[in-house]
Amino acid sequence: MESAGGLTRPVPQVSALTRPFWEGCRRGVLLVQRCCSCSGHVFAPQDFCRSCQSPDLEWVESSGEGELVTYTTIWRPQTPAFEVPYVVAVVALTEGYEMLTNLVDAEPGEIRVGAKVQVVFRDVAPDVTLPCFTVVSA
Amino acid sequence: MISPGTATIVGAFNTKQARVLPGETSYTITLAAIQGALADAGLGLGDVDGLNVLPGPDYRHGSNAFGYALGIPTFWIGTAAPGPASVAEAALAIESGMCTTVVIASGQAQVHTDKDSVAPWTRPENEFVECWGLMTPAEFALSAREYMHRFSVTQEQISYVASVIRNNGHRNPEAVYHGRGPFTTEDILASRMIADPYHLLDCCTTGEGGSALVLTSAERARDLPNRNVRVLGGAWDSWGPTYTHPPTYDRTAMWGRKAADAAFARAGLDRADIDVYELYDNFSWEIIRYFEALRYCGVGEGADFVAGGAIEVGGRYPVVTDGGTMSHSHTGESQRIQRVVQAVRQLRGTSAANQVADAETAIVAQIGDVVLLGAD
Numbered sequence A: 001m002e003s004a005g006g007l008t009r010p011v012p013q014v015s016a017l018t019r020p021f022w023e024g025c026r027r028g029v030l031l032v033q034r035c036c037s038c039s040g041h042v043f044a045p046q047d048f049c050r051s052c053q054s055p056d057l058e059w060v061e062s063s064g065e066g067e068l069v070t071y072t073t074i075w076r077p078q079t080p081a082f083e084v085p086y087v088v089a090v091v092a093l094t095e096g097y098e099m100l101t102n103l104v105d106a107e108p109g110e111i112r113v114g115a116k117v118q119v120v121f122r123d124v125a126p127d128v129t130l131p132c133f134t135v136v137s138a
Numbered sequence B: 001m002i003s004p005g006t007a008t009i010v011g012a013f014n015t016k017q018a019r020v021l022p023g024e025t026s027y028t029i030t031l032a033a034i035q036g037a038l039a040d041a042g043l044g045l046g047d048v049d050g051l052n053v054l055p056g057p058d059y060r061h062g063s064n065a066f067g068y069a070l071g072i073p074t075f076w077i078g079t080a081a082p083g084p085a086s087v088a089e090a091a092l093a094i095e096s097g098m099c100t101t102v103v104i105a106s107g108q109a110q111v112h113t114d115k116d117s118v119a120p121w122t123r124p125e126n127e128f129v130e131c132w133g134l135m136t137p138a139e140f141a142l143s144a145r146e147y148m149h150r151f152s153v154t155q156e157q158i159s160y161v162a163s164v165i166r167n168n169g170h171r172n173p174e175a176v177y178h179g180r181g182p183f184t185t186e187d188i189l190a191s192r193m194i195a196d197p198y199h200l201l202d203c204c205t206t207g208e209g210g211s212a213l214v215l216t217s218a219e220r221a222r223d224l225p226n227r228n229v230r231v232l233g234g235a236w237d238s239w240g241p242t243y244t245h246p247p248t249y250d251r252t253a254m255w256g257r258k259a260a261d262a263a264f265a266r267a268g269l270d271r272a273d274i275d276v277y278e279l280y281d282n283f284s285w286e287i288i289r290y291f292e293a294l295r296y297c298g299v300g301e302g303a304d305f306v307a308g309g310a311i312e313v314g315g316r317y318p319v320v321t322d323g324g325t326m327s328h329s330h331t332g333e334s335q336r337i338q339r340v341v342q343a344v345r346q347l348r349g350t351s352a353a354n355q356v357a358d359a360e361t362a363i364v365a366q367i368g369d370v371v372l373l374g375a376d
């Protein structure tokens, strides 16, 4: 996950709404919004519940466990700051929400739709930690 | 009540398209496109009272600034995306009397200058996207991969589509990649991987150029030189902000279905009535997706539907007849207008190559945007 050639990878531009999520990542905890009204989970962060529109949302710790929905291995990087190949993936967490991420430390043969995955945290800048996922052996 | 399909496309023009157009800027090439389309229509700037203009990536100010720069006193502004949605919106504006003559235009030059990175418009800034190294080919590869998994579709079936489109461009003297073929499916598969399942030749190219359209009422169109092309129906639908939420198959696969249902209903046409298919070819699987989303075949049947020459010129569903973004040109935004320009030229019988015999109707679809056109 180190930046290639000493170049700077783009880092998240954090807002007041999303700050708890990224602060959680710094501590190695994957947080997600949960609706106090219907118990649904909401990601990416927003001001009200996507299921019942209640504004009463709380930050809770996610299991960090899920399934690989889809993935692509990238050979032409977004910018030279990314070392190829790298894997961009969509993960469905057990709580029922999806997030875009990078799949790391996986052998090509392990990467398949439906694989069980688990969150791992990677530092990409002095004060930025990204939640990535790795395949859990079957 | 306004009867369907009275707005008419009377001007359609592409500037020269190239990898690089030395000396041009997004503004000068957009102006050249507008002048070309007005000349094609037999009209002048004094006739124009509606604009939907996007010079380069200037989404916020494009039409307003450009209208002022052109010296038009006051003007209606369309805000739908360039391409089929902008045409459907302009038709509504003309038919409801908000304005009489609309110019739709876009052009781009000197925007993608850092060739070590993918084009800037393909790597939008977003907190939950950019940091993972996502860019447009990966965004579209994610749903293509899921489709292949669900329906046991092979890489070969997908890349065949790219060979068809690139061969159309190979034959088109106006295409940036004219004469580069012919291509077989094996040629596509032999190109280097970008974001699997997409190889380099499964993806759109990038280049520079401008394109423009002129629309007016059927009544005014009667006195103008070209064979009139009516806007028969159109609509656009969205699933939410792309490049913000994960682009899964469930979110993206049926994009454009509601729009197509609305467009065909308004036009009073059946799917089988369409002769020409100018579909947005940013990546090869997208063409298969359109035929499923637009109800030409069942979900999961698209790869078989397009196989065996069905989408080649001479087949029942000829697609992307100028070579599209893969071979003709892809400039950031104006390539969306090129699909309409090419449909118009097919319906006039003046395509630079790959003319579809006796073409009377065309569908232009781009992501979730659809418009149906018919020769008068």
Ligand SMILES: [Zn+2]
Pocket (backbone or CB within 6 Å): A035, A036, A037, A038, A039, A040, A049, A050, A051, A052, A053, A054
């Ligand atoms: Zn709720």
